[in-house]
Amino acid sequence: MDRTGLGSGNSFPALIRKKRDGEKLRDEEIRHFVRAVTRGGLQEGQMGAMLMAIRLRGMDPDEMLTLTQEMAVSGRVLEWPDSWQRLLVDKHSTGGVGDKVPMISGRGLGHTGGTLDKLESVPGFNVSQSPEQMRCILEQVGCCIVGQSEELVPADKVLYALRDVTATVDSLPLITASILSKKAAEKVSALVLDVKFGSAALYTSLDSARTLAQSLVSVGSRLGICTVAMLSRMDGPLGQRVGHSLEVLEALQCLEGQGPADLHHLVTTLGGSLLWQCGKAGSVGQGAARIAASLADGSALGKFQAMLQAQGVEAGVAQALCTGTEEQRYQVLGRARGQEELPAAQDGTVQRVEALPIAQVLHELGAGRTQKGQPINHHVGAELLVTVGQRVAKGSPWIRIHYDTPELSNDQRRTLQGALVLAGSEPFAPSCKVAEIILPQGSRSLEEVTGEQGLGSSQALLCSV
Known part of the structure; x- marks a missing residue:
């Protein structure tokens, strides 16, 4: 039988x-x-x-498409008003260190940080919202950052857990179906994918990340979702802060139109792409300029404050977090018990700061988890006090570690010191984070898509097949 x-x-x-x-x-x-x-x-x-x-x-492209479609309809498929067509957008990242650009999100496992964990460092923020509550928040505010509903794509929950214990996490068809089945069930009209590559990413080489991006763009487009992928570097951390509450602080700086240049560039590029994809900008460059303007004039920060309140944060707490000084923000988020700065071992120019050793040490100090459901310390983190291309002097502090218990060990100090790579060259400008853009087959030229501003001389346009 x-x-x-x-x-x-x-x-x-x-x-x-x-x-x-x-x-x-x-x-x-x-x-x-x-x-x-x-x-x-x-x-x-x-x-x-x-x-x-x-x-x-x-799997061939037809098999991947069918697997994605069947996983998408294994649970509830969200329904939205007809007037929202072409306006429902989402973003996905393959994960990295200091990756503080949000999406419909997950939790951290291993050395990568989860967006939900970062936002839960804000007192009262509720990431668990039903589809009905999501619709209410979207109608009221226009955006939300939530965890995946239990009703969405139950097949993925089963298979994802098995992939972790069967050494099949890196399977391209399974990654493609897992990511896109959730987006299809959400019924988004546009999707931008931040596909990381580098020593601290799932795919270490540009070629392997490009193959994944092409698969995602191809299948996403066949699902009827306007899909674009950005290939971004993940050798060093994104921004200058790593760790849950520290990354919230840096995200707030970006929402004020300030903060690290690499974070600002990635945010405006990803957001600009979504504006172009849903017809609200004539090019990615024009969309990026609109995103930059919303950061500079405070409207983006105002939306974030409204979203915090809509998702459970008390009005006074949200206001202190969004309009207060950094010290007032620390009072809301809390602060680690101790801090330790490490000195540069020699004179030199910063060639790179390796993200993976920093993430591994912070994980050992309590910032990460090794199994599902394990508690984490939101206050543990690191601040980079130098930037790539900067000239530093021997003995000057280059990183500040925020810790509770345990304190840094000598082995951890040695690991961290190995993350700072110096050379004797003159100061220089670091490479753009976004290396390439992957567009659906049949899209316009790179110049038409990026606009007059362009997005960096290092970029290339690749069309998926």
Whole structure:
């Protein structure tokens, strides 16, 4: 008797064997698999075997599209007013160190920080909102930052947990389906993807990140979502602060039109792309200029304050956080018990600051988790006191660590000192964070898309196939 629910002659072991041998799965076979995953009709070992077969043999574009579609409809699909068409937009990041640009978000695991964890350092902020509450917040404020609803894409929850324990996290078809199934279930009209590459990213090379970006743009476009991907560097931290409450402070600086130049550039570029994608700007460059203006004139910060209140933060707390001094903001968010600055070991120009060693030390100090549900310390973090391209003198402080218990050990100090890479060259301007833009096939030229301002001389345009 076939207990998989896939029908006689089409048993689940036969499907595993088919994909294991490199054959293409038909739409109805993928549909049966996803439905069995959602309804609990499969053994965990069978699901793991199928994930490994997909990891080793891959999927063609049609298979990836069907897998994404079936995962999207495995749970609730959100419905929005007709008047919101072309105005529902979202952003996704593949994760990094100091990545404080938000989206419909997740929690941190390993060395990467989660947007939800960062925002929960704000007293009262509630990331758990039902689809009905999301609609109310969107009508009232125009934006929200929430966690994934339990009703959305239940198949992804099952498969994501298994991917972590079956060493299939890096499977391109599974990453593509996991990311885009949630966006399809949200029924967004435009999506911008921040695909990181570098030593502190999931994909360390530009080529591998580009392959993922092309897959996401291609499948997203076939789902009817206007999808663009930005390839951004993640060797060093984004911005100057790493750690949950410290990143909130830096995000507030950016919302005031200040803060680190690399963060400001990434925010305006991603936001500018979304404005272009939904027809609110003639080019990404024009959209980026509009985003920069909203940061400079305080309107973006005002929206953030309204969103905080709509998601549970008391009015007085939201006001102190958004309009107060940095000391008043620290009073709201709290501060770590101690701080320690480390000196540069020699004279030189900062060639780079390695993000991964910093993130690993902060993780050991309590800023990260090694398993789901583990508590974290929102106050642990680091401030970079130097920037890439800057000339520094021996003995001058280059990083400030915020810690509670434990304090820094000598081994951790040595690890951190290895993150600062100096050379004897003259000061220089650092590279632009955004390296390339991936557009859907058939898009206009790079000059037309980016606009007269452009987005940096290092960028190139690649169309997905």
